[in-house]
Amino acid sequence: MSIRTYIFALLTSLVLMIAVILSYQSASIFVGSFDKMTQRMMTGIAKQYPEQGKVEQDILGYHVTTDWQLVPQQVRDQFSQESIENNILYSKFVGWVFIAPPEKAYVLMAFERDGKKIFISLFNENVREHVAKKHQDKGIILDPMQEIILVGTSGLIIFVLVLLAIFKKITVPVESLQAWGKGLTINDINKPRPDFRFKELNAVASLMHDNLVSVAESIEREQTFLSYASHELRTPIAVIRSNAALLEKVNPNPSDNERKIRDRIQRASLTMKSITETLLWLSREGDTDMPIETSCLGDLVQSTQNELIYLLSGKLVTVNIDTDETQVDIAVVPSLIVLNNLIRNAFQHTQQGRVDIVQRGNEVIITNIEECYEEGVEGANETQANKPSDNNELGFGLGMQLVEKLTKQFGWRYTTTKLDYGYSVSVFFS
Incomplete structure (x- = not known):
């Protein structure tokens, strides 16, 4: 329920209740006044009539008598x-x-007068006809009770009309503020703010505008930082990777301990490379103006899988990869980021089982199956692969969000399917 409807219903109900109370009070006062006037009239008559020597008299339409049997039969039948x-x-x-x-x-x-009991009575068995004859020249006949109800209803209608006019004057600026706030974007922060008539609404509009300006400045600072950071990190990462490759040429047969150190350096450099590419894309909000190149999607899948295979070191995981030679027109860097995050997520969250990577034409399907066996009892632990998780290892908690962002921006069809013992994701690079 809107505030407008709530206030309107509340005030209308209140005024309706007041109108009913006042109408009932007016009707009660009218009836009470009629009784008092009649009682006063009959009391005055009783003090003088019937005159001495008379048993009954008719005075101003009232019948006065000292004998109950002389009271009109119609009255005696009622009392x-x-x-x-x-x-x-x-x-x-x-x-x-x-x-x-x-x-x-x-x-x-x-x-009781002079020791005698006096009865004063009045009756009319054709009241409506009498009233109609009395007002036949006036056209419409309104009973006093009808007049009271009519006045109360008229007052209520006038109040409702005035209330609607007030609401219209107030709600139109409020609705305008709502529409303006709903459509307000960062691109509109430099446009002049509309006038919403009331200072309270203008204050709210100023608050909304100032908050959006603050958010826009924060986003700009964040995007600038991400852009600078990702660009600046590219050079030292390239140096690390090139020197790691140079070490392999200088000494292709290192000791086991040195081999472990070299592998860690290679893995860290690959991870840092992926992180910088992700940060760079996060700083390019809404940018889809990327060069489209004709590439073999299968080769991209193979190279990405080879770079990330170290994540399965020490795990009982089998990787089945099946690709073809289809050439597709895609933005290479965004597609590599998507493939990197999806394959990385599948490798990271599969401890024992298999990962199937299938590429057919423009579509890539990555499926991970988790298999666990304990003391002869077969069970399965559902994995969190290929969907956003709370595991932010090496900064990749934002990876799946970036996948959703990129697939949406480039119009790639992206679906996630929950299996009995894992997950399957599909990306169609159209």
């Missing part, structure tokens, strides 16, 4: 003499529906 107390007004309305006059009305009071 019991034994239940009548002095100075109390008794009234009865037949067919009264509150918003219209009753069909019949009966009124009775008893008084």
Whole structure:
């Protein structure tokens, strides 16, 4: 529920409740005033009538008598003499529906004067016809109760219309602020900020704009840093790799300990190379303007697998690779980054089992199966390969995010499938 709907419903309900209470109070006051006026009139008549020597009289439409049997039969049928107390007004309305006059009305009071009991009564068994004749020249006849309800309803309608007008005046700038904020991008931070009429809304707009400016500056600083860092690291990494290769030529048969040291240097340099390429791409947000080259996708897969095979050292993992000679037109560097991250993830997270790498045409499918055996009981531990994980070894926690980013930017179809004992990913380099 929106704030607008909530406030509108709340205020409308409140005013409706007030209108009902006031209408009921007005109706009660009207009925009470009618009773008091009638009681006062009958009390005044009882003090003077019936005159001396008379048993009954008709005064201003009221019947006055000292004999209960002379009270009009219609009135006696409605009230019991034994239940009548002095100075109390008794009234009865037949067919009264509150918003219209009753069909019949009966009124009775008893008084004590000079030791005699006086009965004053009034009745009308054609109230509606009487009211209609009285107002026949006025056209529309409105009962006082109808007037009260009409006034209350009119007040409620006027309030709702005024409330809608106020809401329109307030909500239009709010909705404009919402639309402006939703469409605000880093490219719009230098454009003038619209005026939203109210200072509170303008303050919110300024806060949104200032926050976006701050975010844009942070992103720019981060991208600049990543770009500089990746470029600066390329040179020392190239030096390390070239010197490692030179060592192999100078001394192709090192000792076992020296061989281990050389292998660690090679692995670290390859990892650093991949990290710098990843950092460089992270600094090029949204950049897909890369040269397209015709390359053998199978060769790219083979070379990437060969560079990363050291990750399986000491593991009982079998690698099955199947490629063809298909030539595809692709952006080579982004495709190498994708292949590097996917194969690396599969190798890193498979401890015992197999990794299948299949390339057919433009599609590469990498599947890892984890197999574990303990004391003759066969079980399987599901691996996290080929999907984002919490393992940020050597800085590659961002690798899978970069894969998703690159495949989305270049329109490559990328899917991940969960298997019983592993994962399978597919990339179609279209």
